[in-house]
Amino acid sequence: MSGAEGARSLLLTHERGAGTAVLAVDLGGTAMKGAVVSDRGETLVELTRPTPASEVVGALISLFRDLGESASGLGCRVVGAGVATPGMIDEERGIVRYASNLDWRDVPLRDALRDALDVPVALGHDVRAAGVAERLIGAARxxxxxxxxxxxxxxxxxxxxxxxxxxxxxxxxxxxxxxxxxxxxxxxxxxxxxxxxxxxxxxxxxxxxxxxxxxxxxxxxxxxxxxxxxxxxxxxxxxxxxxxxxxxxxxxxxxxxxxxxxxxxxxxxxxxxxxxxxxxxxxxxxxxxxxxxxSELGGDAGRTGAAILAFRAAGLEAVADEWRAVIPTP
Amino acid sequence: MSGAEGARSLLLTHERGAGTAVLAVDLGGTAMKGAVVSDRGETLVELTRPTPASEVVGALISLFRDLGESASGLGCRVVGAGVATPGMIDEERGIVRYASNLDWRDVPLRDALRDALDVPVALGHDVRAAGVAERLIGAARxxxxxxxxxxxxxxxxxxxxxxxxxxxxxxxxxxxxxxxxxxxxxxxxxxxxxxxxxxxxxxxxxxxxxxxxxxxxxxxxxxxxxxxxxxxxxxxxxxxxxxxxxxxxxxxxxxxxxxxxxxxxxxxxxxxxxxxxxxxxxxxxxxxxxxxxxSELGGDAGRTGAAILAFRAAGLEAVADEWRAVIPTP
Incomplete structure (x- = not known):
């Protein structure tokens, strides 16, 4: 989403009053692409930082906290967080088994983030998360x-x-x-x-x-x-x-x-x-x-997928082509 | 299963008194391999015939009817039938989309068999059915x-x-x-x-x-x-x-x-x-x-899979390594 579109979404959200939102990060080898995403699928805030050479988990938590403060500043209630990472991922247990770009082995990333952020957290594989997003609102609708x-x-x-x-x-x-x-x-x-x-x-x-x-x-x-x-x-x-x-x-x-x-x-x-x-x-x-x-979502697909997974972790399922509503999961 | 083992299973069934059974056929390009299979996974009757060059559906119905008569002769209640076929199969709709060996296109085989046999019928792809069997009682347990x-x-x-x-x-x-x-x-x-x-x-x-x-x-x-x-x-x-x-x-x-x-x-x-x-x-x-x-089931895997699918069509799920019991599906 371009900056102009992001600003428009932000305005709309203010007009409607504060809703729920999630924090989403696509963690790559060179950049950590973060966003605050509303329950209508709008990107309210974008925040991208370079991935550091070491202490990546600490930098990631710091990015999530800054995103959370931005969300609070907008009056949003943050219900969950999602992170998409490369490598071999055990999504069920929330563990990064192996990620060569990050030099990680068996990192229990989901629990680490949950302890730091105190909201439900989803860990997803970056490309599989992108697939989730393309299916909901992209080229595979x-x-x-x-x-x-x-x-x-x-x-x-x-x-x-x-x-x-x-x-x-x-x-x-x-x-x-x-x-x-x-x-x-x-x-x-x-x-x-x-x-x-x-x-x-x-x-x-x-x-x-x-x-x-x-x-x-x-x-x-x-x-x-x-x-x-x-x-x-x-x-x-x-x-x-x-x-x-x-x-x-x-x-x-x-x-x-x-x-x-x-x-x-x-x-x-x-x-x-x-x-x-x-x-x-x-x-x-x-x-x-x-x-x-x-692809219709391009480079935003991984982060958008992380947001969808974050809503799921919070017990909410994003629905519809336009992601205009969320319903509780059964 | 050899003939001797088949006879032993038959005897056991008689000792226990009649139970429920399904009719299963693995339909190949050269042979139709049929069996009556009990709810304990025992092959009670085996009946194999060459696949005719034409009128295959009629020959298949005839084989199923003869298997049904054998089952009745043993005092078994037949609760379903299953057939595994090669080609492109729409298992949900019960249609053989294309089978080059049989020269079939868009044959609604499941409904044809259900009309003729008057029991629930499952149509499965032969190799996928074999996979179902290998998973339940074979090498992929x-x-x-x-x-x-x-x-x-x-x-x-x-x-x-x-x-x-x-x-x-x-x-x-x-x-x-x-x-x-x-x-x-x-x-x-x-x-x-x-x-x-x-x-x-x-x-x-x-x-x-x-x-x-x-x-x-x-x-x-x-x-x-x-x-x-x-x-x-x-x-x-x-x-x-x-x-x-x-x-x-x-x-x-x-x-x-x-x-x-x-x-x-x-x-x-x-x-x-x-x-x-x-x-x-x-x-x-x-x-x-x-x-x-x-493979542990070899050439019997397709027919065994057809039997498992037949029990499912009847609302029963085969369970356990030894297929010793069936429970109603939820």
Missing amino acids: GTGDFVLVPIGTGVAAALVTAGGTVTGATGAAGEFGHIPVVIDGEQCTCGQRGCLEVYVSGAGLARRYAAAGGPALSSREIVARLGSDAVADRVWTRAVDVLAQGLNILTLLLDPEVIVLGGGFSRAGDALMIPLTARMSAGLAWRERPRVVR | GTGDFVLVPIGTGVAAALVTAGGTVTGATGAAGEFGHIPVVIDGEQCTCGQRGCLEVYVSGAGLARRYAAAGGPALSSREIVARLGSDAVADRVWTRAVDVLAQGLNILTLLLDPEVIVLGGGFSRAGDALMIPLTARMSAGLAWRERPRVVR
Whole structure:
């Protein structure tokens, strides 16, 4: 949400008088994106800070407290808090099992936040939380069978089937970026070989472009050269082919109604979507290709999902396309 | 279950006096495998007939009626019927969307059987039904996160996450045999290229062995030549490599606790399991490999699953490892 829209929501809330709200943070490796979100889904306050190199839990609590003070200042009653984090997450027990970006292992983050904030707290996986948000108010509205694939520096996925997000036996499901697409393929930074994100991600694209003789460019700059740079065309075509293969794997295994693409890659627009959907269709002989669309929530999806999870932790379920009302959960 | 065991179960039932039972059929492209199954999970009667080239629904009804008469002859009260079929199945609506082996499109099989048999009827996908059975009394006892991968002439899968079997938006989920593992790879009979079962299935193994200069042998005969036939070794190694890649894809996407292998391929024993698990482990850098085990129910799994679904259609839920009791569903 832009600053102007945020201000408008704030005004509306004042006009209506104070309501309930939650505090939500999308905790990434570089930034902690926080917000106060009303029970009508409005972002009342946005507050983003860099993720520190150490003492992350303390910095996170401090951010939540500042968000809580802003909410109080607006006359809002804070009923819960939600945080979305990367890594292997045990959402049921509220534990971050492993997060390489944060150098965390078995951190009981939910209880730590609950003790500090004294409200119900939800801990969610960042991409799965983004999937929750895309389903409620984004590009996957109205379906319980979809996948969300954010493609940025790396590649992740939220896999939603029959309305539930797949978490797996240990909370490690959805590692779409690290499925092996080429046997004994190129080395991935994760230690495996032939992972999808070696070919498809922003980092992978830049590395493969440089390795093919191109200058050091960002993936955005490489995309800008398509059609006038044979090396750019070659690495991009390979990326599209591998992504089509990966999305067809998801299609044949999970039979989603829609595939939602997010992250910087999805902003390539037609240069991505036209060849990608053509390649996907060419690879499927006896079943329809699912719809492939771009994320509607973009970089706000994780934080919005954290807010929805926070309302759930408080016993409230956000409902409706426009998130105009909340009802108590049964 | 062997004939001798079937007779023993029959005797036990007579000693106890008649109970409730269901009629279950696993409908395949070549055979219709039927049984009368008691509420204690005992197979009281087995009756298998070839699947006719046409008029399959009529032959299926006839088989169910003969099973029903056998049940009545034993003094059993038949409370439901279940049928497991291949293809794309809409289990909720009871419709076979598409089954290539049976040349069926949009066949409302559940209603047809209910009208003919006058008991509640369940229609299930054959492999997903097998997964239900493996979970209740087979190799996946006690876990809600597993995959069942039967590898015979072709390759399929039942994907179970958080206790639910993934069916997808159109009932077409679980097509593990047709995920593309090699971009622009060898032609599959399904019309796609580079499908997993091109390399891994019994049919694929025999075809690739012959194409590599070997004589026309079955996959079982090819496995028997391992260690003394360089061509057999080569196509087998490729099959194991591709299967390990495919199972690692399932592992990274779904994070199962256990992978259950079924079908003729799984009977290769150590020749399969030792190199397969080694290749899987080598391909995973930062997470554990799930356990990989062989199916405990084998070729009976689909029919047993159909029986469990039939009890559910009758409002009864099979419980416990030994399926010794049934309780009413809430």
